[in-house]
Amino acid sequence: MSIETTNTESATHLSSAPSSTATSSGAPQASPLSGASTTLPSLELLEHAEASLAAELNQTAPTAELSQAANSATSAQPRVETRRLSVLVPVHNERWTVADVLRRVAATPLPVELEIIAVDDGSTDGSAEVIEALMAEIPGLQLVRQPRNLGKGAAVRRAIEEMTGDIAVIQDADLEYDPADLPALLEPIMTGRADAVFGSRYAGTSQRCQPFWHSQINRGLTTASNMVTGLSLSDMETGYKVVRAEILRELRLRARSFTLEPELVCRLAQWGARVYEVPISYQGRSFEEGKHIRAKDGLKALLTLLRCRFLDPEFSVVSEDATLRALRHARGYSHWLFQQISPFLGSRVLDMGAGLGTLSAQLLRREFVVLADIDRHRVDRLQGRFGGRSNVRIEHAEMEDRQFADEMQLAGIDTVVCVNALQQVGADFLALRNFQRLLPDGGQVVLVVPADSRLFNRVDMALGHQRRYDRDQLENLLTRAGFEIVESRPLNRLGTLGWFINGQVLGRRRIGSLQAKMFDGLWSVARHVDAMLPLPAMSRLVVAKK
Numbered sequence: 001m002s003i004e005t006t007n008t009e010s011a012t013h014l015s016s017a018p019s020s021t022a023t024s025s026g027a028p029q030a031s032p033l034s035g036a037s038t039t040l041p042s043l044e045l046l047e048h049a050e051a052s053l054a055a056e057l058n059q060t061a062p063t064a065e066l067s068q069a070a071n072s073a074t075s076a077q078p079r080v081e082t083r084r085l086s087v088l089v090p091v092h093n094e095r096w097t098v099a100d101v102l103r104r105v106a107a108t109p110l111p112v113e114l115e116i117i118a119v120d121d122g123s124t125d126g127s128a129e130v131i132e133a134l135m136a137e138i139p140g141l142q143l144v145r146q147p148r149n150l151g152k153g154a155a156v157r158r159a160i161e162e163m164t165g166d167i168a169v170i171q172d173a174d175l176e177y178d179p180a181d182l183p184a185l186l187e188p189i190m191t192g193r194a195d196a197v198f199g200s201r202y203a204g205t206s207q208r209c210q211p212f213w214h215s216q217i218n219r220g221l222t223t224a225s226n227m228v229t230g231l232s233l234s235d236m237e238t239g240y241k242v243v244r245a246e247i248l249r250e251l252r253l254r255a256r257s258f259t260l261e262p263e264l265v266c267r268l269a270q271w272g273a274r275v276y277e278v279p280i281s282y283q284g285r286s287f288e289e290g291k292h293i294r295a296k297d298g299l300k301a302l303l304t305l306l307r308c309r310f311l312d313p314e315f316s317v318v319s320e321d322a323t324l325r326a327l328r329h330a331r332g333y334s335h336w337l338f339q340q341i342s343p344f345l346g347s348r349v350l351d352m353g354a355g356l357g358t359l360s361a362q363l364l365r366r367e368f369v370v371l372a373d374i375d376r377h378r379v380d381r382l383q384g385r386f387g388g389r390s391n392v393r394i395e396h397a398e399m400e401d402r403q404f405a406d407e408m409q410l411a412g413i414d415t416v417v418c419v420n421a422l423q424q425v426g427a428d429f430l431a432l433r434n435f436q437r438l439l440p441d442g443g444q445v446v447l448v449v450p451a452d453s454r455l456f457n458r459v460d461m462a463l464g465h466q467r468r469y470d471r472d473q474l475e476n477l478l479t480r481a482g483f484e485i486v487e488s489r490p491l492n493r494l495g496t497l498g499w500f501i502n503g504q505v506l507g508r509r510r511i512g513s514l515q516a517k518m519f520d521g522l523w524s525v526a527r528h529v530d531a532m533l534p535l536p537a538m539s540r541l542v543v544a545k546k
């Protein structure tokens with residue numbers, strides 16, 4: 001069990017610089033796992049870099065007019081830049097309907113380029129030949145053949161491997177779902193409000209009445225899904241699901257059959273996706289017409305939900321992403337950490353490396369808050385959560401970006417908060433100089449960083465950490481950047497044991513959500529004695545003044 005910091009979602013690569021980029025943070029820090037070391041630039045080069053920046057430091061504070069203008073620069077909800085929609089069509093023995101479905105999809109007016117990936121799942125009725133004949137008629141239509149019938153889930157997963165779009169939608173080939181609903185399904189994603197959109201058959205639009213027990217089983221499974229995922233869906237089993245492609249590629253999907261539906265819902269919830277529902281029309285088929293869902297499939301769906309939630313909770317193929325989102329479960333620790341840094345916060349705060357906004361949500365009562373991150377998806381998430389507030393500005397920016405520092409100086413920022421993010425940056429010294437540049441005299445930077453280079457292990461590497469900081473190393477770096485140390489203290493000795501066991505003893509690259517929850521439960525008591533534990537600290541809080 002171990003928790004590094006509260007702003008864990010921000011621990012993505014906060015710099016475009018590769019991990020081999022030399023830093024100016026003191027002695028080179030090699031991974032104890034690889035034995036590799038980095039060569040640092042000479043002191044003369046570092047001093048030259050300092051001198052080139054020093055001439056423009058300590059500029060005057062912005063005028064009231066400029067500060068007010070920056071304050072009002074909060075932008076409206078941005079539209080997501082989408083160039084292509086990937087329509088994923090699993091096909092198994094749908095010869096008499098697949099051509100109609102594909103033509104309807106191609107004829108639907110959409111504001112994006114279209115690619116249609118039809119995956120023939122071992123059909124024996126000539127479905128593949130029908131699709132192949134349509135390829136000359138429908139631009140962007142592709143046919144992928146499975147070697148045998150592997151199931152709907154396997155067909156969709158194969159289509160995900162082939163897709164090149166920015167948004168993906170699953171389109172059944174049996175005429176139950178009408179492509180005319182696609183524009184309404186796309187709208188919440190196109191406007192930046194959603195990461196996934198489900199078409200609900202129970203949300204008030206026209207539809208063919210379903211068999212009683214079939215609809216009741218669907219509703220029961222939806223209720224079970226909501227209990228497991230924490231969502232509030234009206235139709236978990238809908239076949240019309242639209243997802244941002246970058247997210248869909250990251251999800252760890254294993255289902256081969258119709259259990260794809262509950263698995264996809266659970267993985268999206270675990271990922272933290274913003275899920276919307278919109279009403280759709282539905283023309284359900286009877287069993288005689290080809291509907292192959294049986295009662296046992298309902299039981300399989302329920303077991304899939306339980307598996308994904310409790311037995312196999314790893315939802316992402318990206319180690320970094322899975323660990324960061326698991327650490328969100330340490331809410332008590334997050335609240336405690338904010339209490340540690342809040343006495344040092346001014347009224348106009350830049351949260352640099354805001355991630356998905358765990359810390360940011362606790363900053364909203366400040367006069368003016370800028371939330372910045374290098375990851376565009378996380379910036380979209382921040383915009384969706386906080387973009388409507390008049391005192392919040394969302395920015396896509398790098399710490400080393402000098403132009404961004406100049407903009408923040410004009411915004412009148414008096415405090416820079418950087419929680420669990422500086423260790424991601426190759427040129428951490430330049431990042432600190434930018435912080436110093438944008439702050440007025442007396443302004444403060446509040447840092448929380450991974451502590452003690454001896455603890456660097458596989459989990460750090462999976463999270464994209466380029467280093468852990470020893471006390472003297474970090475304080476010297478801040479002093480050279482033009483800051484005066486105000487406060488420096490270790491945090492979280494309890495987490496060190498779990499971090500060491502996971503990364504250095506067991507060789508793991510991830511921290512699970514169960515471990516995060518266990519830690520959070522222990523922390524409510526252990527925080528009172530944490531400073532007395534005979535262990536090195538996981539993190540260090542440093543406050544420095546310009």
